[in-house]
Amino acid sequence: MVEQYLLNVLVLSxxxxxxxxxxxxxFSIAGILNLAHGVIYMLGGYGxxxxxxxxxxxxxxxxxxxxxxxxxxxLTLEKVGFRRCLDSFERMILFGLAVILIxxxxxxxTMGATAKAIPPLLPGVVHIWSxxxxxxxxGVFVISGLLxxxxxxxxxxxxxxxEMLAVSEDREGALLQGIDINRVSGLACxxxxxxxxxAGALMGSVMSLDPFMGxxxxxxxxxxxxIAGIGSLEGILPAGLVLGSIDSILPTFIGGNVSxxxxxxxxxxxLLMRPQGIFGRKA
Amino acid sequence: xxxxxFMKGIKRLHLPYVIAAIxxxxxxxxxxxxxxxxxxxxxxxxxxxxxSLRTIYLSGQISLGQAAFMAVGGYASALLAMRLGWSPWVCxxxxxxxxxxxxxxxxxxxxxxxxxxxxxxxxxxxxxxEYIIEATPQLTGGYIGLTGIPQLGPISIPxxxxxDFAGSPISQFCVILFVTILSLLILYRIExxxxxxxxxxxxxxxxxxxxxxxxxxxxxxxxxxxxxxxxGLTGAVLAHYNAVLSxxxxxxxxxIDLLAYVLxxxxxxxxxxxxxxxxxxxxxxxxxxxxxxxxxxxxxxxxLVVFVLPRGVAGLFANFPSCLTGKTQNSQALYYKASGEExxxxxx
Numbered sequence: 069m070v071e072q073y074l075l076n077v078l079v080l081s082x083x084x085x086x087x088x089x090x091x092x093x094x095f096s097i098a099g100i101l102n103l104a105h106g107v108i109y110m111l112g113g114y115g116x117x118x119x120x121x122x123x124x125x126x127x128x129x130x131x132x133x134x135x136x137x138x139x140x141x142x143l144t145l146e147k148v149g150f151r152r153c154l155d156s157f158e159r160m161i162l163f164g165l166a167v168i169l170i171x172x173x174x175x176x177x178t179m180g181a182t183a184k185a186i187p188p189l190l191p192g193v194v195h196i197w198s199x200x201x202x203x204x205x206x207g208v209f210v211i212s213g214l215l216x217x218x219x220x221x222x223x224x225x226x227x228x229x230x231e232m233l234a235v236s237e238d239r240e241g242a243l244l245q246g247i248d249i250n251r252v253s254g255l256a257c258x259x260x261x262x263x264x265x266x267a268g269a270l271m272g273s274v275m276s277l278d279p280f281m282g283x284x285x286x287x288x289x290x291x292x293x294x295i296a297g298i299g300s301l302e303g304i305l306p307a308g309l310v311l312g313s314i315d316s317i318l319p320t321f322i323g324g325n326v327s328x329x330x331x332x333x334x335x336x337x338x339l340l341m342r343p344q345g346i347f348g349r350k351a
Numbered sequence: 352x353x354x355x356x357f358m359k360g361i362k363r364l365h366l367p368y369v370i371a372a373i374x375x376x377x378x379x380x381x382x383x384x385x386x387x388x389x390x391x392x393x394x395x396x397x398x399x400x401x402x403s404l405r406t407i408y409l410s411g412q413i414s415l416g417q418a419a420f421m422a423v424g425g426y427a428s429a430l431l432a433m434r435l436g437w438s439p440w441v442c443x444x445x446x447x448x449x450x451x452x453x454x455x456x457x458x459x460x461x462x463x464x465x466x467x468x469x470x471x472x473x474x475x476x477x478x479x480x481e482y483i484i485e486a487t488p489q490l491t492g493g494y495i496g497l498t499g500i501p502q503l504g505p506i507s508i509p510x511x512x513x514x515d516f517a518g519s520p521i522s523q524f525c526v527i528l529f530v531t532i533l534s535l536l537i538l539y540r541i542e543x544x545x546x547x548x549x550x551x552x553x554x555x556x557x558x559x560x561x562x563x564x565x566x567x568x569x570x571x572x573x574x575x576x577x578x579x580x581x582x583g584l585t586g587a588v589l590a591h592y593n594a595v596l597s598x599x600x601x602x603x604x605x606x607i608d609l610l611a612y613v614l615x616x617x618x619x620x621x622x623x624x625x626x627x628x629x630x631x632x633x634x635x636x637x638x639x640x641x642x643x644x645x646x647x648x649x650x651x652x653x654x655l656v657v658f659v660l661p662r663g664v665a666g667l668f669a670n671f672p673s674c675l676t677g678k679t680q681n682s683q684a685l686y687y688k689a690s691g692e693e694x695x696x697x698x699x
Contacts (some may be wrong), residue, residue, distance in 0.1 A: 149657070152657075152658065153657065156661070157413070158413070158614050158618065159614075159656075159657045159661065161607075161610065161614070162611065162614050162615070162653050162656060162657050163653070163654070163657045165607060165611060165650075165653060166650040166651075166653040166654045166657065167650075169646040169647070169649060169650035169653070170646070170647060170650045172646070173643065173644070173646040173647055173650075176643060177643050177644065283603070283604070287478060287603065290471065290474065290475075291475075294471060294475070298467075323486075325482060325485040325486035325493070325494070326486045328482040328485075328486070329479065329482040329483045329485075329486040331482075332475055332478055332479035332482050332483075333479065335475055336472065336475045336476065336479060339464070339468060339471060339472050339475065340460050340461070340463070340464065340472070343464040343465070343468040
């Protein structure tokens, strides 16, 4: 029984962390508050449905395609829209909102608003200790963990990753060092979007798809970033675990609505007392 | 400004106000001839909400949770009317007052933190109110909501007179029009008073305002409270008009919709939100035959504002040709405050 809860926590947390990481990367490196992050997540889910169920491709190939396509979408959004809005917060919000409307309506119109189910990625059931869990959930957790590790390694050890860190610390300074900030920003957006896309695909295979699943996830990303702190990427891991635990365990005891309300109260109070989050740097 | 006599003359006529008046007159004619006034009333009330959001925006704060105050006002008024049996005419302003008090409390705690976190805080407030309403079904009817809310109908002073405003669509429209115009007049007067000037000063640069001795936090809380009152009043009137109330319209998307009305219409002028609301709410009506494709048009209007009309639709009236060049000096200051430039370090 406990194993079931633990696994649910791990699966949900890992999805939250991946999505939030993508959002935070976009925000820190490219300086973009990407409201469209939620719909990219949703597109990832529908992309998996399309490539795997509709086109009949191998699920692994479908996942790779999802990452690629969502990455390209992120890159395009940054280039076409967000880059022009860097000087104005309001325009950034409006643009993100417009993208949300267009994508959600597009999916709503073409795919219908009813929830769609994807067959499980990995068939069968795995037995751990005394619990039997879907192999898919284990797979989701493993893939997420690998993604997280890969992203960390990438940002710390590769030249591009270092460039991204530099741009996030000091944009003009990075420019002076000869870093092409447009290229780096675009790639950071692509990375963020790709992470969102694959999270959507993974979540879609565990749960179901609907055109509006991105909205809730965007809110979770905001909450996790608030807990972790705006500038902190490593804080996202514990914050994601905390929120994932709350959201997995609490609803079974006190009902979904109350636990959402409690989650909000917690984040709100945290914001008031320590707006830079637990791990953030700015006082 | 263009040294053009024609343009100067037009400006002096306060062209946007003239247009707004004409639109209202047309609406009146339409309703008189049997057109369903629901959307028009909705637009009018949302105009008030959008203008009150702009009032808050003047002092440099971007509130992403304004729909929460509509919910507070609406639910407060509805519950007072239903549980205590008071007349809706009394409950609606009380609803606004309760919303104002909650805005006061929220503003008091939120203005302590910098603008970007303030916006996040209002976002969570918006979400939180929706969650809390859904989580307390005994009081608020949960996510099913309340039904059978009394209308803003009869006023009767026994022995003197009795009018029932709920009698016909045109009389209901008049009530809502009255509330709208009264609210807008009050907001306009406040904005063009000393307080309004102080707000503008704070909005342009909080640091400079502080250095001149203005109590920035105090004035911001005042702005937030006043904005909260009118938004709450809107929510209350809407609740009585609809006779039903549910939390679904008051969540994150509701707040962001309000912000969109302000931004599309132009946050730089008082009449901007009026245009924004009308445009964004009227598009679904005018093009209702297109059904699910309507959000595309709304998104198109937003994109138009983002790329072509940075000062919103109202910017078209200010300096006719130069609005297209995208000068956004006011937004520049707000961006630096709202985005928390220093907070974007990455540590890994």
